[in-house]
Amino acid sequence: MWLTAVYYDGRQARPHPVTLCVEGEKLLLQGRDIVRREALASLKIPPPLGSTPRLILFADGARCEVADRQGFAEMLQDAGSSAVAGMENSWWYALAALLLTLSLLVVAYLFGLPYAARAAADQVPVYLLERMDTQFFASLDQTLLKPSTLSAKRRQTIQDGWQRLALPPGEDRSANIEFRASPALGANAFALPGGSVLLLDDLVSLASNDQEILAVLAHEMGHVHEKHALRQMLQASVIGLAMAWYIGDVSSLLAVAPTVLLETRYSRDFERRADAFAAELLRANGIPVSRLADILEKLEAAHQTAVAKQPVESVEAMDYLSSHPNTEERIKRLRGL
Ligand SMILES: [Zn+2]
Incomplete structure (x- = not known):
């Protein structure tokens, strides 16, 4: 035969x-x-x-x-x-082989991808990162983002406070603050891949004092320091590219790239690291670490209210408001520091 x-x-x-x-x-x-x-x-x-x-x-x-x-x-x-x-x-052998393949894929997804994204993030040149931030604002200004309504004086005060913070050795002050307003995103702040920190008006008005704002900026700088936004985006684009390849449409993926940054939910581990970075930075500058816990409590309450006000079907759409999950757990940990 x-x-x-x-x-x-x-x-x-x-x-x-x-x-x-x-x-x-x-x-x-x-x-x-x-x-x-x-x-x-x-x-x-x-x-x-x-x-x-x-x-x-x-x-x-x-x-x-x-x-x-x-x-x-x-x-x-x-x-x-x-x-x-x-x-x-052996039917069982085939099934076992299939299960093994599936579990390898899951392991690669959970561990291999974050590892690869981390390695890749260190290879991305600075000018490209800065261009990503420029691109981010170019595509979202006038849509999701509006010009800040804070007075020039108020913005300068926050900038000055931020500039006065003593940074850990070896850390440069590449993180610059971008003030914007966004009714849709509410009280929030985001660390962008190129090191810009997007600070929204609602968060500024929610804070009881400027130390709380600095605490949020310090936390976002922790994300910048560890390149979390870039790593997350690299991971998302690998998955996105695979999906686009499967569906056969890459252009739609490129179109949504900037909004992916806003919908990103960081892992527990990323949040813990950014909190630890912030705690150290605050302590080194004589600011109580509890300021971060204070503002987190207010943010959580504000987001709960925002979600509760929404009709049930749009709650999911509002979900990205809490881009910082596990808030209660984080507040507890910060209070214990
Ligand atoms: Zn965070």
């Missing part, structure tokens, strides 16, 4: 049409200029997966794809190779 298959020599991507058969304990493969005779025991034959062609993996890196899955299964059974036939017949 002969089967047709496609052979790749493992060195070049060129496919070679071949025919296969089993002779005793050996696999015989023939094509133009190719003859291989290999012990079945030396080959790896992964169990069938979905409707993909069956694979034969040679020890030297060559491989063979067999489209005729049924024929291949019969050929293996006829060969009577107990190991191969045993695997072949």
Whole structure:
């Protein structure tokens, strides 16, 4: 019994049409200029997966794809190779292999992607990061973002307070504050990939004193310091690109990139690190760490009210207001510092 298959020599991507058969304990493969005779025991034959062609993996890196899955299964059974036939017949083996593949994908998603994004974030040149921030404001100003209604004097006072903060050694004051108003985003602040911190009017009016505003800025600077926005965006674009490739539309992905930044929910770990950074910075400048907890409490209350005011169906849309999850847990931890 002969089967047709496609052979790749493992060195070049060129496919070679071949025919296969089993002779005793050996696999015989023939094509133009190719003859291989290999012990079945030396080959790896992964169990069938979905409707993909069956694979034969040679020890030297060559491989063979067999489209005729049924024929291949019969050929293996006829060969009577107990190991191969045993695997072949084992429904459980196929299921286990599938579960293993799935769990590897999950692990890669959970751990591999953040790791890769972190490594990639360190490679992105500064000028590109700054351009990202410029792009962010270019696409959202006049839509989601409006000019700040704070007086020039009020803004200057906040700027001055921020400039006066002594930074940890080695940290430059690249984070500049961008004042904006946004009824849709409410009381909020965002760290952008290029190091700009977007501070919204509602947050300024919510704060009882300027130390609370500085505490929020210090927290956002923690995100800047660890490149959280960039890392999150890189991760989202890998997933987004994969989705776009699957759906076949990349342009829509590029169009939504700036809003992804605003909808980002940081992980618990990112928040903890930004809080720790802020706590250290505040303490070094003689500002009580509890100021951050104070403003967090007010933000949480304000967002709860905003969500409660919304009709039920738009609650989900309002969800991005709390771009800083686990607020209660964070308040408790900050109070304990
Ligand atoms: Zn945060």
